[in-house]
Amino acid sequence: MMAVSRSAASAIAMAGPAVVATLMIVTFSGLELLGHTPFAVGPFRNIAEAAGMGAASEVLRLLGNGEDPNRVLPIRGAIISSSVRQATALEAAIWSRRRELIELLDRRGAIVDAPTRQHLACLAADLDARDIVEFLSSGRAPACEHGRTLDLVLERTRKLEQ
Amino acid sequence: MKWRWLSYGYAAIVAAAMGYFLWDVPVQVSDSYGNIVTASQGTLGSLVSSEFHQRAYLRPFLWGVIRVVLDLSRGHYFEWFRGWHIAQIVVLIVLFLRLVRPSTWSGAAAVPIGLAALIGMHTFAGTVQEAFPINTFMTVLICAFAAADLALGPPGSAPPKRWAIMREGGRDITASLLFVFAALTVESGLLVGVVFIAAYLVGARGVSRAGIGVQLALIAAYFVLRFGILHVGSPGLEERQSGFGFSSLSPDDLVARFGSNPLPFYAYNVVSSWLTVFLSEPRGGTWGFTRDLLRGEPSPAALVNVVASLLGSLVLGLYAWRRRGDWLARRFDRADQLVLVFIVVAAANAVLSYGYTKDVILSPAGAFFAVALAVASRDFLESIGNMPPRHAAAAIVMVAVLSATWSVRAIGAHLGLRASAAALRGEWAYVDLWLERKSHVPTDPSALALKRRLEDDAVRRHPLRPMLAGEWTQWFPE
Numbered sequence: 197m198m199a200v201s202r203s204a205a206s207a208i209a210m211a212g213p214a215v216v217a218t219l220m221i222v223t224f225s226g227l228e229l230l231g232h233t234p235f236a237v238g239p240f241r242n243i244a245e246a247a248g249m250g251a252a253s254e255v256l257r258l259l260g261n262g263e264d265p266n267r268v269l270p271i272r273g274a275i276i277s278s279s280v281r282q283a284t285a286l287e288a289a290i291w292s293r294r295r296e297l298i299e300l301l302d303r304r305g306a307i308v309d310a311p312t313r314q315h316l317a318c319l320a321a322d323l324d325a326r327d328i329v330e331f332l333s334s335g336r337a338p339a340c341e342h343g344r345t346l347d348l349v350l351e352r353t354r355k356l357e358q
Numbered sequence: 359m360k361w362r363w364l365s366y367g368y369a370a371i372v373a374a375a376m377g378y379f380l381w382d383v384p385v386q387v388s389d390s391y392g393n394i395v396t397a398s399q400g401t402l403g404s405l406v407s408s409e410f411h412q413r414a415y416l417r418p419f420l421w422g423v424i425r426v427v428l429d430l431s432r433g434h435y436f437e438w439f440r441g442w443h444i445a446q447i448v449v450l451i452v453l454f455l456r457l458v459r460p461s462t463w464s465g466a467a468a469v470p471i472g473l474a475a476l477i478g479m480h481t482f483a484g485t486v487q488e489a490f491p492i493n494t495f496m497t498v499l500i501c502a503f504a505a506a507d508l509a510l511g512p513p514g515s516a517p518p519k520r521w522a523i524m525r526e527g528g529r530d531i532t533a534s535l536l537f538v539f540a541a542l543t544v545e546s547g548l549l550v551g552v553v554f555i556a557a558y559l560v561g562a563r564g565v566s567r568a569g570i571g572v573q574l575a576l577i578a579a580y581f582v583l584r585f586g587i588l589h590v591g592s593p594g595l596e597e598r599q600s601g602f603g604f605s606s607l608s609p610d611d612l613v614a615r616f617g618s619n620p621l622p623f624y625a626y627n628v629v630s631s632w633l634t635v636f637l638s639e640p641r642g643g644t645w646g647f648t649r650d651l652l653r654g655e656p657s658p659a660a661l662v663n664v665v666a667s668l669l670g671s672l673v674l675g676l677y678a679w680r681r682r683g684d685w686l687a688r689r690f691d692r693a694d695q696l697v698l699v700f701i702v703v704a705a706a707n708a709v710l711s712y713g714y715t716k717d718v719i720l721s722p723a724g725a726f727f728a729v730a731l732a733v734a735s736r737d738f739l740e741s742i743g744n745m746p747p748r749h750a751a752a753a754i755v756m757v758a759v760l761s762a763t764w765s766v767r768a769i770g771a772h773l774g775l776r777a778s779a780a781a782l783r784g785e786w787a788y789v790d791l792w793l794e795r796k797s798h799v800p801t802d803p804s805a806l807a808l809k810r811r812l813e814d815d816a817v818r819r820h821p822l823r824p825m826l827a828g829e830w831t832q833w834f835p836e
Contacts, residue, residue, distance in 0.1 A: 202750055206742040207467035209758035210735060214470030215368070217765035221375045221772055228823065236824030249825065251780070252787030253817045260818065274827075296788050303790070 237274060244269040247285040248276045250292035252300060255285065265306040268352065282352035286312070290320050295327045307332075314338060315345060322346035361466040365455060372473050373451045377444040379775040380486060382823050384816035385439050387785040387792060390491040391812060394435070395805045397424040414597070416583075416590045419543040420494050427492060435808075436815040439491045446496045447486070450725075451476075453503035457510070457696060458732040464739040471761050472732025475670060476725060478767025480638055480663060480835065484718025486771070487778040494544040495721045501540035502703070502722045505550045506729075508533055509557035509564040510695055530569030537573060541580050549706055549722045551577045556702035561690045593713055595620060600714060601643025602626065624712040631715045632708035635723045636671040638663040642716045659770065659835040666763035669756065670731050674700075677734035680741070693733040700730035735760075767835055774836030776826055786816035 227234055240246040243263040246254035248271055259265065265285035273281055276291045286306060289297045298316070307313050317332035318340035329338060385391075397405060402425050409418035431438035454476055460466045476482065485496040508529060533554055540547030551573045558570045565573070584590045595612040602623075607615065616623040630643045639647045639660075647660040674697065678685075681694055690698065700723070707723035735757075742753050785792065789809065793799050800806050 202754075203463070203739075203743055206739050206750075206754050206757055207463060209754045210739055210761050211467040211470045213758065213762040213765040214474040214768065217474065217769050218368070218372055218375060218470065221769060222371060225375055225378045233824040235826050235828060235830075237827045239824050251784075251822055251825065253780075253783035254822050256787045257817050257821055296791060299791060300788060 237272075241272070242269045243285040244271050244283055244288045245275050247297065247301075248280075248283070248288035248291055250289075250294045250297060252294070252297050255289070255297065255301070256304075259301075259304060259306070265301055266308060266312065279350055279353055282356060283349055286316055287319055287349055290316060290323060290325055290328055293323075293325050293328070295325075295331055298328050298331060314340075318345035319349065359461075361463060362459075362461055365460040365466045365469040368469060369451050369455055369473060372477070373448050375772065376447050376477060376486070376775075379772045379779075380444050380447065381440055382779040382820070383440065383443075383487070383489075383775060384779065384782050384786060384820060385435055385491045385812050386488060386782045387789050387812075390489060391789075391809065392798065393421075393424060393490055394428060394808060394812075395800070395802075397421055397428055398804065398808075402426070402429075410588055412590060414591055414593045415545075416542065416588065417494070417544055419539055420490070420492070420497075423497070423543070424490075424492050433811065435491075435812060436820060439489065442492060443486070443489060443496070446493070446500060450496070450500050450503060453500065453507055454725075454729060454732075456507050457503060457729050458736075459692070460736075462736075464736045467739055468732045468736040471735055471764055472728050474761070474764040474768040475666075475731050476728035477771045478666070478764050478769075478835075479721075479724040479728060480641065480767075481635070481717045481720040481724030483771060483774050483836070484716070485721050487774055495546065495718050497543050498540055498546045498549070499721055499725050501536055501543075501547060501550050502553050503725065503729075505533065505536055505540075505553040506557060506696070506699060506726075508536070509554050510562045510692060510699075511564045526566050526569075529564060530566055530572060533565045533569050534572050534576060537576050541576070546707070546710060546719060546722055548577065548580065548710065549703055552703055552706040553699060556699045557695060559702075560695045560698045561688070562695050595623070595713075598714055600627070601630070601640060604645055604649040606642075606644055627715040628708045628712050631711035631720055631723075632704060634715075634717070635704045635707070635720055635727055636667060638667040658833045662763050662766050662770075662833065663835050666760070666767055669760040669763065670727070672756075673734050673738050673760065674727075674730055677737055680737070693737060696726075696733050697730045700726035766833065770834035770836055773826060773831060773834050776823065777836055780822055780825055783816050783822050786813045789813055 224234060233239065237249065240249065240251065240254055240258075243255055243258040243265055246258055247265070255265075263285070268282055268284055271281050271283055271288060276283070276288060280288075280291065283291075286298070286301060289301060301307065307316065313332055317329055317338040320326075320328040320332060321338060321340050322343055322345055332338070385394075399405065400408075402422060405425055406418045406422045409421050410416070427438055427442050428435075451473065454472065455469070458465065458469065458472055460469045485493050485499060511529075537547075537550045537554070540550040554565050554573045555570060558565065558567075595616060596609045599606050599608045600612060600623075601607075612623065627643060630640045634640055639645060641647075647656060647664055650656045650660065677693075677697060681697075684690070685694065685698075703726045704723040707720055711719050738753070738757070742750050742757075745753060790799075800809060
């Protein structure tokens with residue numbers, strides 16, 4: 197009897213954790229197939245969220261679906277921060293600190309004019325994203341009032357909270 | 359019988375879960391797009407024969423298989439290349455079960471930990487997280503497991519003598535074809551010959567003495583062909599950066615340090631490669647976990663890796679200790695043969711990594727570690743019944759920690775696939791920038807059409823699945 201219970205205990209100790217891990221993976225996969233996303237940030241609700249997470253492929257896909265990278269969109273607090281919940285995809289891309297993503301959006305014609313480029317360069321300067329500043333202002337230091345552009349973006353969220 | 363079917367049922371669930379995560383991984387840009395363009399040129403025959411005249415690498419069947427799947431796909435690249443990879447996982451897991459043969463309660467209880475070790479081993483990640491677009495290391499794993507199955511497989515009920523001779527001849531011919539295919543797919547394929555020879559030396563007679571003679575002749579022929587006739591040579595120090603000590607050395611550093619006498623560097627790589635199979639440290643020649651531990655900041659994931667491997671190696675060591683009497687008397691049962699084949703494959707795999715060591719190159723040794731761990735764990739489970747109560751309690755706790763740490767690694771392997779899928783999609787988003795920087799902008803209409811199709815597959819037709827996030831992910835090795 198003792199030997200049988202010991203065998204059972206050792207078999208459970210050996211197989212149990214691995215079987216539980218497999219069941220966790222299967223449950224996770226099943227939930228995901230059913231549209232639930234446990235332990236995940238996504239799916240992204242719009243192009244600004246995708247840009248904020250630096251998910252370039254999703255940015256491209258949503259751009260192809262007709263989403264506007266210059267439109268101010270709601271962003272969940274977990275994407276950038278709880279103080280940045282209203283931003284354009286271009287602004288959110290600067291928070292991702294991926295220069296290539298800005299370059300990609302620029303190639304796709306998302307930076308429509310010089311004031312937009314200037315706004316983004318100043319935001320990048322406020323966030324100390326130097327390589328993005330360099331790309332947007334072609335190596336020249338942009339004429340920005342320190343902290344003003346960042347404050348402008350943060351103000352949107354503050355207004356939302358009032 | 360019921361334990362066997364239970365094990366196969368469980369393995370089917372493991373394969374399905376891995377398949378679900380694999381289906382998320384797009385065909386990559388680097389190492390795949392260019393390879394597909396190259397593989398689509400000319401005929402299958404001209405493609406394979408031209409690969410016999412390359413420098414540094416001799417991998418004609420790698421290209422042949424890519425071309426065959428490419429032709430079969432008829433433009434459905436994602437479905438065919440991903441489907442091929444998933445089919446490979448299924449075949450590998452079936453072969454794993456054929457090797458460990460779970461026919462008792464203890465055998466069935468050891469299957470989950472064996473599969474967790476197979477999938478969770480750090481050397482395995484490179485066989486699923488990337489493809490070229492067919493992962494050659496995965497192909498070699500299948501060939502090596504098939505070789506072990508062939509070598510260790512029992513003759514079954516004795517057939518009439520005439521049939522027995524034909525069957526033996528058939529097995530020998532299959533063994534030879536398996537070796538030729540594996541060795542000419544990637545250099546690690548030479549390990550298939552090592553598997554046959556090691557199995558024969560420990561008493562397995564699935565392949566006859568004449569068949570082993572042919573294997574030896576084929577190994578010799580490979581080296582004559584590669585170095586004496588085709589003058590393919592092997593990669594030099596200047597090819598890649600490499601881990602050394604607590605950091606890595608650039609190709610220039612390597613040449614400066616070891617250019618005049620590379621033997622110490624080769625010896626370092628062999629020892630590092632061998633140790634990583636048993637300890638999960640060093641990784642790619644770099645002692646990262648040890649470095650971080652000395653700084654007082656070890657990564658939780660690396661800690662899980664090392665604990666799992668240490669305990670796994672301990673179970674293997676205990677098995678060898680218990681069986682030493684029989685081994686010295688040259689009495690080997692099937693489990694002994696599997697453990698000893700693993701030991702030989704680990705040593706041979708380490709030697710093959712003399713010039714360059716990285717995790718995926720050690721994937722054959724890692725896969726056989728999982729097989730050996732499964733059979734040694736089965737034996738350990740059975741021995742717990744005969745231990746004094748205190749020892750048994752300690753053994754059960756150790757088994758639970760062993761299983762838990764390998765389970766964490768197996769979950770980490772799935773998380774790694776998800777992270778890899780996101781990274782590869784990112785590559786496709788930036789494909790134009792990447793090709794421009796590499797000065798490889800395609801101008802050929804078929805290459806352009808292929809790029810558009812693969813980009814469409816990765817970005818639009820199979821979009822990014824939700825990204826897993828949270829501090830908890832740091833505990834899972836990817």
